[in-house]
Amino acid sequence: MAPDSSRPEITTESRTNLVGLSRGALSAAFAELGEKPFRAKQVWHWIYHRGAVDFAAMTDLSKDLRLKLEGHFVVARPTIALEQTSTDRTRKWLVQFADGQKAETVFIPEDDRGAVCVSSQVGCTLTCRFCHTGTQRLVRNLTSSEIVGQFMIARDSYGEWPTPTDARRMLSNIVLMGMGEPLYNFENVATAMKIIMADDGIAVGKRRITLSTSGVVPQIHRCGSELGVNLAISLHAADDDTRSVIMPINKKYPLKELMRACREYPGASNARRITFEYVMLKGLNDTPAHARALIKLVKDIPCKFNLIPFNPWPGTAYECSDAATIEAFAQILWNAGFTAPVRNPRGRDILAACGQLKTDSEKLSAKARRTRDAAEAETAQQAWAEKAASV
Ligand code: SAH
Ligand code: SF4
Numbered sequence: 001m002a003p004d005s006s007r008p009e010i011t012t013e014s015r016t017n018l019v020g021l022s023r024g025a026l027s028a029a030f031a032e033l034g035e036k037p038f039r040a041k042q043v044w045h046w047i048y049h050r051g052a053v054d055f056a057a058m059t060d061l062s063k064d065l066r067l068k069l070e071g072h073f074v075v076a077r078p079t080i081a082l083e084q085t086s087t088d089r090t091r092k093w094l095v096q097f098a099d100g101q102k103a104e105t106v107f108i109p110e111d112d113r114g115a116v117c118v119s120s121q122v123g124c125t126l127t128c129r130f131c132h133t134g135t136q137r138l139v140r141n142l143t144s145s146e147i148v149g150q151f152m153i154a155r156d157s158y159g160e161w162p163t164p165t166d167a168r169r170m171l172s173n174i175v176l177m178g179m180g181e182p183l184y185n186f187e188n189v190a191t192a193m194k195i196i197m198a199d200d201g202i203a204v205g206k207r208r209i210t211l212s213t214s215g216v217v218p219q220i221h222r223c224g225s226e227l228g229v230n231l232a233i234s235l236h237a238a239d240d241d242t243r244s245v246i247m248p249i250n251k252k253y254p255l256k257e258l259m260r261a262c263r264e265y266p267g268a269s270n271a272r273r274i275t276f277e278y279v280m281l282k283g284l285n286d287t288p289a290h291a292r293a294l295i296k297l298v299k300d301i302p303c304k305f306n307l308i309p310f311n312p313w314p315g316t317a318y319e320c321s322d323a324a325t326i327e328a329f330a331q332i333l334w335n336a337g338f339t340a341p342v343r344n345p346r347g348r349d350i351l352a353a354c355g356q357l358k359t360d361s362e363k364l365s366a367k368a369r370r371t372r373d374a375a376e377a378e379t380a381q382q383a384w385a386e387k388a389a390s391v
Contacts, residue, residue: 017076018047019152020145022191023198033072039065041200047075048201051152051161077149083157090347093153094359095119097146101139102359103179105150106352107157113172116154118147120189121180122359126214128234128247130279132313132351132358133179141185147192150178151202163203174204176211177232179359183216183223193227206230212277217253217261224266231265232275232306233258237285238293246284255297262301273339274303279310280321280329287325291332304339305330311345313358 016029023044030040042060046052053075055066081102082094091107103119122139124131151174155161160171174196176182182189193209196202211223212232223231237243243250250258268274276298280286294305307330310320321329326342333340346352 015072015074017145018073019075020143020148045200049163051155077152078146080153084350086347086350086352088346090352092347092350092352095150095153105154105178106347107154108346109170114170115173115175116151116171117175117178118150119178119180120147120176120182120185124180125184126181126249128214130246130281130310130318136358141188144188144191147188148195151196173208181214181216182211183213183219186219190226214247214249215253215258217257220261220265228267232277235276236279238290238297242285259297268302270302274301275306276303277306277308279308280326281310282319282321286321286329288332291329295336305333307340307342309345311348
């Protein structure tokens with residue numbers, strides 16, 4: 001069952017971790033100790049604006065109060081089991097939680113800003129064939145504390161405390177594109193994002209947060225109405241036959257329903273477009289005919305594309321499309337009036353690029369997966385060729 005983020009998280013030492021409690025839950029925890037709401041507000045500021053990790057640093061609280069708080073609470077982040085920095089400066093943390101489970105967090109720097117890619121689950125229940133995380137079984141949802149904690153660890157690593165003004169931040173954006181399907185852990189993701197968005201704390205605005213989903217249709221509307229963050233859809237194919245093979249969730253929520261949810265996404269407009277992510281898989285979804293089908297599919301949706309060269313991982317059956325094929329594909333989309341940049345793979349040398357994240361726990365052996373994927377890819381290609389021939 002999903003952990004309930006409205007309840008304080010109990011650490012092994014049975015003191016409550018304040019990180020990840022919603023504002024209401026934090027006030028309630030203070031009220032239980034007989035402390036006024038403004039004390040909770042002060043502590044919130046220390047935790048999320050200043051990055052304090054213990055009560056001793058909270059110098060505008062009396063010594064007595066600090067000791068009292070210390071007796072009941074902790075301000076704890078997950079621990080860092082491993083940190084690696086790529087030759088292109090991408091940084092990846094293997095983050096360990098109180099129960100020993102691990103997930104990965106990645107920072108992708110640009111010249112004067114950058115995005116922190118946050119995980120929402122340990123593993124993933126879904127089994128997208130091209131994704132390394134998809135080979136790992138779901139262990140559990142991450143709590144709001146563990147989701148917020150990932151961003152705080154990244155800030156610690158770059159010393160970005162207290163919260164700098166927007167213009168002076170390296171860690172300017174958040175993408176929920178790490179391990180897991182965020183819309184299968186919506187409550188905890190929502191609590192965490194509300195904490196992260198709060199002006200008097202970490203203060204990353206909703207326009208700087210992007211949630212990526214494989215297409216959990218029933219939760220998409222909520223994501224827009226409750227959080228108002230940018231939406232990215234892992235589309236990867238324009239026809240149900242191909243998409244169902246590479247993304248089994250498509251059998252549950254086929255393209256027609258997914259496109260309807262996109263058309264109805266609250267706040268989507270030409271100024272705030274939905275991003276369609278499209279991983280380029282050699283011979284599977286990368287021909288000019290596929291590009292034309294894509295244009296037809298997204299008619300009337302304010303959107304842009306993000307073409308992702310497939311990032312290989314040990315044991316995969318897929319290959320990345322050739323550079324010229326990707327270029328030709330992108331050109332067709334640009335010619336039809338769409339923005340369609342090709343995502344520059346980052347952090348490949350440390351397996352930090354899209355779809356390369358993975359911790360322990362196997363679903364299928366690599367060999368069994370390769371055999372299955374090769375057979376399925378062939379069937380999908382045939383189905384596509386037959387359809388294309390009949391158009
Ligand atoms: N579960 C969510 C978010 C995490 S994946 C989702 O699926 O949207 C982040 C992005 O990387 C998704 O678009 C995903 O489809 C893509 N991806 C997965 N494996 C990949 C790979 N091996 N190469 C390139 N992109 C990949
Ligand atoms: Fe899960 Fe996303 Fe990977 Fe699919 S692409 S297996 S939904 S993490």
